[in-house]
Amino acid sequence: MSLPDYKSPGKQSSAPVQSKSQVVQLNIGGHVFSTTLGTIRKFPNSTLADLFNGSTKRMDSEGRHFIDRDGTYFRYILEYLRTEKPPTEHLQEVHKEALYYDIKPLVKAIEETPQFFGEAVGRQQFLAHVPNYRENLEVIVRVARAEAIASRYSNIIVCVLRTEDDLARHNDAIDSLGTPRESVVSFGPWKAPASVEDLLDCVKMDIEAKGYKVKIQPHSIDKGFLFKSYDFFYKLIFTWW
Template structure:
């Protein structure tokens, strides 16, 4: 059959088709496996043995670009502080490590410059000279500039200067005064009420000034009449029911008190007037009597009432 078929393809001039061959790979023997393990060769492993091509880290490059090299400063620094010019040494600005000036001129931060190349600080320069004088020689400002320099020292975070200023007048007196006011409940809120009420009344009446009634009392219990002095002497021993008999609100605009401190009513009146003056508000006060509210039996309130006159212009 095969011979006749070949003869027929030859007579017809056609190419004899080649037989199909199937190749079957059998499992490698144990000897071959051992040889492969020793040589480290794995059939078809050529593709995996090519050296890997590194992939660029785009995020890494971007993060490096945000880190600027530390800036080098000259020994003499020209400054423009809010339009006022100063010249000082770099070591002066770096005298205390934990300050804003030391951080600014550490080289880690960007500092803008003006048209003349001076380093610019966007701050009022009126008291910056006092800041430099302290950094140079530890010199403190005169008393009339202590408060202003204290504010600048807070901004620049100069701890040694803050400590020195707080131990001088008028800041020492302010600390004592504030310790007293901290014992007084709702002092700041009452001060705001005075300003707001006086402003509304002045606008409504179209007047240059407004008057308010203010109660200022140090003791919580009322003053007892001469007929019953013993009751008043035992005020700290009264029961809650007895104490409620004396609770009431005086018919005034604002009420201050009570408090427990050596400072008396006149000290508090001085604080109120001076704090209003700090806000540019002129206030005059005078005592116009006492609260005559009847409480129980022969007892009346007797808290002093003051009239405050607030002048707006």
């Protein structure tokens, strides 16, 4: 009869214990970061923390933890994990990253900043009341690019109709403009307190966010007609070089 095989407690095998102070390196889309395991696992229920579990973690050829995502704004994520202070710039971009990594406290902190609140609750809510706003921006950019051949500038005429009364006068105004109807991009009307100037600021902001250089000015017309040109028409000037 053989005796049971007893092992000394000091000889028992166990998985290595990872210390919170352990330094780890991350390769996020080619951007390399160094931090501690405790910082990465600051919020244990986050997707970021889960990425460092044994079953899901991926390593690059240099032994760094690899995440296949653009790492441009990850430094803001890392800084928040270290200090719990939300960023003050690139809020839209960092918010997207915080959502991806499911860092709920950072998502909430960004959404409560005045800049993000104003964009989401103020500007975007206003633009939701402007018919075909996004589609009109695409038309403006497409026409401007077509007008750019052998030219330093592209001039695009937009018609801004703030009220239903403006809309009723729209056809006569377009006819008096002396410009082909299909070349004029019209915005409005909308049911919101925001003004024509607010709408034009949004157009300029969103076009410049696409990388274009543009300025807006009232479009003047030499020949007189019933409606003042600045009541409806503005010129968007794209500068290419």
